[in-house]
Amino acid sequence: MERIPILRMGEFLLVTIQVDMHDQLALTLQDDLSTMISKTGAKGVLIDISALDIVDSFIGRMIGNISGLSKIMDAATVLVGMQPAVAITLVELGLTLPGVLTALNVERGMALLRQRVLTQ
Amino acid sequence: MERIPILRMGEFLLVTIQVDMHDQLALTLQDDLSTMISKTGAKGVLIDISALDIVDSFIGRMIGNISGLSKIMDAATVLVGMQPAVAITLVELGLTLPGVLTALNVERGMALLRQRVLTQ
Numbered sequence A, B: 001m002e003r004i005p006i007l008r009m010g011e012f013l014l015v016t017i018q019v020d021m022h023d024q025l026a027l028t029l030q031d032d033l034s035t036m037i038s039k040t041g042a043k044g045v046l047i048d049i050s051a052l053d054i055v056d057s058f059i060g061r062m063i064g065n066i067s068g069l070s071k072i073m074d075a076a077t078v079l080v081g082m083q084p085a086v087a088i089t090l091v092e093l094g095l096t097l098p099g100v101l102t103a104l105n106v107e108r109g110m111a112l113l114r115q116r117v118l119t120q
Helices: A023-040 A057-072 A084-093 A106-118 B023-040 B057-072 B084-093 B106-118
Strands: A006-009 A012-016 A044-048 A076-080 A101-103 B006-009 B012-016 B044-048 B076-080 B101-103
Touching: A006 A023, A006 B106, A012 A023, A012 A106, A023 A057, A044 A057, A044 A106, A057 A076, A076 A106, A101 A106, A106 B006, B006 B023, B012 B023, B012 B106, B023 B057, B044 B057, B044 B106, B057 B076, B076 B106, B101 B106
Parallel strands: A012 A044, A044 A076, A076 A101, B012 B044, B044 B076, B076 B101
Antiparallel strands: A006 A012, B006 B012
8 A cells, every 4th residue: 555545524634544654655645635735725634643553753753744734734733543652652752743733532633623723 | 553443533433444454454343343333332334445456355345244243233334435446346346345335435425424324
């Protein structure tokens, strides 16, 4: 599988990361996502990482990049579904994902995005 | 990654299949899904296969099994995001997925499920 699918849910986009990321896949995802935001006028991006047991600095940086990219295109990014062990590791590694919103699961992430869109 | 994540979206569950399926993964998915339906009381399951370039008889059978399982637990199953080439192959192979509802994308799949829940 050479692409991570981007699902449109109303005015938001949902990306579920299930596979090990590598450079080319991360770049393709960023390309696809920017195209989708531009095409759909999405106001928010949800990145679900509930399938990931490990988040290393590479994925951390990728999430930061996606968040920056979305912000430039006027969309907020929410990271959802982080496993407790992943959160602990991130803090221990000092990877605090600055500028990235987080929520416990997709539903809460959607609620957070809706709230932000309403108060804009 | 040893599990396919199941995301809760309101009263429906969303499963995005991105990786190559094998026996154990398919069994785990069915286990997890039945647990989730029972726990959440979900009325519908969306299976997104937009990341799959190939759907063989194994995946076809798995989708049929999930659909049957969900039906017993009073939830409808909608298969979404099928690529045109996959649809052509399925028809050529004679795999017509009897009893499985389909929709073009997640949004339409959700609309279909909502309609079914309302008319029940």
